[in-house]
Every structure is written in structure tokens, then in C-alpha cells.
Amino acid sequence: MKIMTQKSCKFLNCYLIFLLTVFIAGIYSGAADTTDLFPDKAYPEMATGYTVEYHDTYKVVQINDPWGRESENYTYLLVQRGEEVPDGYPDAEVFYVPVQNVVTMGVVHIPHISELGEIETITGHNGVKQVHDEGFQNRLSNGDIIEVGSGAVSMTSTLKMEDLIELEPELIFCVANGNKEYDNHYKLLEAGLKPVLTADWMENDPLARAEWIKFFSLFYNKEKEANEYFDEIKQNYNNIKEEAEQTNEKPTIFSGIDYQGGWYAPGGKSYVAELFRDAGGDYILGDNEETGSQMLDFETVYDKAYAADYWINIGYANDNDELLALDPRFAKFDAYKNGNVYHYNARVNENGGNDYWESGIIHPDIVLADLVKILHPDLLPDHEFYYYTHIGQE
Known part of the structure; x- marks a missing residue:
């Protein structure tokens, strides 16, 4: 039997250490490749108009039956900035998050964005005079927000399409009714813009409507803030409701x-x-x-x-x-x-x-x-x- 020399043992030990190092590096590399970029999740509890599915580098958001006709669903793929767009979603509209330049079509979009501390991302709005929010009006006075329409959220004739296109918004939060003859949503799609439907107005519960702040948070990676906000509002609401239940009148x-x-x-x-x-x-x-x-x-x-x-x-x-x-x-x-x-x-x-x-x-x-x-x-x-x-x- 051939006895291994001291020199051979030393070489073998070095080789084993090298393999172990490569193996450990591979483990850490693989872990890095699968890091969850969205540790805070915001799933709807009461709202029924949308769903969200989380992956390591992207989110899949679906608007369900936005006009109550069981006719159309819309899928939005929210990809973390700097990451690749995944395969397998040929019909989805892609957005890179967090978004930085958005247009709002109705006053109903303003409070969610404002509460999340993202009012500065709004660069255009349909019907600026109808907005009450102080932060919005300050930006409007400073010229940071332009009017892109007269405020009739479902009438395409009111939109200033050239101004909208010039803004190059990453997305346009949009209220729609599904009528292709009059609906902003379809007109925006035809112009090559990227509308995002919001269907909170279809919710029949006050808390479900308020919970749509979680939907908006998905585009800003502010799920933690949205969860905390909604939990507080829900608790306040239920406490007041319980007070009212104490009376027989x-x-x-x-x-x-x-x-x-x-x-x-x-x-x-x-x-x-x-x-x-x-x-x-x-x-x-x-x-x-x-x-x-x-x-x-x-x-x-x-x-x-x-x-x-x-x-x-x-x-x-x-x-x-x-x-x-x-x-x-x-x-x-x-x-x-x-x-x-x-x-x-x-x-x-x-x-x-x-x-x-x-x-x-x-x-x-x-x-x-x-x-x-x-x-x-x-x-x-x-x-x-x-x-x-x-x-x-x-």
C-alpha cells in the first residue's frame, strides 16, 4: 500500500478547503439571487376589487371585474427598479417600482398618495381646481403639477393628450366605467400611455374602500406604512361602531x-x-x-x-x-x-x-x-x- 506523503496531505487539505470555499460562496450567491426585495407585504383583507401576488423581485397585481360585468380583468407587473422583467406574463402591463412620475385622473386618487407621503410624485391631474389637498395645491402653485383635463373623469374630450404625452408619466391612475365610446382608459391606451385602473368605488363597505391605500402602496413599496395606517383606521372605526351598538334607539x-x-x-x-x-x-x-x-x-x-x-x-x-x-x-x-x-x-x-x-x-x-x-x-x-x-x- 502506498503511503501518502506529508506534501500530498497538505495539497489535499488545500484542495478540500478550496472546494469548501467555492461551495459556501455558491450558497451565499444563491441566497443573494433569491433575496426577497419586498419584506413587507400588503394583502387586502376586506377589499375585493384586486389581488396581489408577491415574488422576490416583482409583484403581480390583478384588477378583478372592474365594472361589475365579469368582462375584463387587468394584470399589472410591478418590477423592482434594476431587476429584469420576468417571463410568463405576456398580457401584463409592466411598471418599475417605486414609481416616481404619475398622473391622477380623479380626486379619489389624491388622499391615498398623500397619506403615503408621495404627493411629490404627482406631475399632472385631471381637474386641478377640484382638489382640496393642501400639499397638492402647494405643488400646483409652484408649477410642479399641470392640468391635463377639465375634470370629467370618464369623458375623453376633456383630456389634453399632448400635455399628457409630454409629461411622460410612468403611469396614470384612472377611474373608468368600461364604455369604450366615452372612457378615458381606452383613449389613454390608444395613445400609448399606461393607465392603471382603480376600482375602490365598486366596494360596498367603507373600510374596504379605505383599504385601497394598500393597492396604491404597491406602486411605491410602502406596504408597511399602508398596513399600519389601515389597521389604525379599522380599529378606530370598529370602536365607534361598538359605541353606536350600545343604544337601542x-x-x-x-x-x-x-x-x-x-x-x-x-x-x-x-x-x-x-x-x-x-x-x-x-x-x-x-x-x-x-x-x-x-x-x-x-x-x-x-x-x-x-x-x-x-x-x-x-x-x-x-x-x-x-x-x-x-x-x-x-x-x-x-x-x-x-x-x-x-x-x-x-x-x-x-x-x-x-x-x-x-x-x-x-x-x-x-x-x-x-x-x-x-x-x-x-x-x-x-x-x-x-x-x-x-x-x-x-
């Missing part, structure tokens, strides 16, 4: 207004009706199955609402004079006679921008507190109205 409520021959009122399964219920109210159309706004005639509403305790949300009117100017018959309602008329017009700027339609979307807890203050003032004695005013009887 359920004041009756009617809502909306008659306009040009039709009374537009929230359906019984709408998010507004849910707010009324959670505030401890009895909505006169609560047994209705509609999830959106519905049109009724005056006589139908009067038969149901003439003796109702409260009239909440009066549409286009801001005071008693405007209310009766629209229709003198409104004075017949008991709620009007008793001075129990309330409206969400406490936070309106000089251009008509109403914060109820902005921050109210992501602050359903404050909206609920206002409603509880209206219906059960003794339950929240220290709360002061934030979005609502008491129209009363002058």
Missing part, C-alpha cells in the same frame, strides 16, 4: 335629493347605507338590494321619508335657501321642519373642492364619528363635526 334616515325629476339616493347595500347602519341609524331604503345610487320619483321617497327623523346628504344644496329653491316641497318633510338636516360640506375650498370626497375616503372612521354625533350626540360628547354641517332650520 335607531333614528330613521333618508338621503339624497330630487334633481331634474329624479331623486338620487344610495342603495340599501351601498357603502353609504352601511355607514348609516354602523352609526346606529335606520335607513329607509335599507332593505333595498342596490349597491350603487338609485333613482326614484319624489312621491315614492315622500311616502317613505315624510316622517323620517333625519335627512342626511342633500346633494347639490348647501343651505336651506338652496334646498327650497330646488323644490319647495322639501319643506314638507318632518326632518326639515324639525331642523334635522345635515350635509357633508364642512370642508370645501374656494374652488368647490370637497374634502369629503378626498380624505373622507380613507377616513371612514371620522365620517362615522360625524354620523354618530348626528344620530346619538350623547355617545360622542367630545367629538366635533369634521366633514358635516348642521343645515337645520333657519
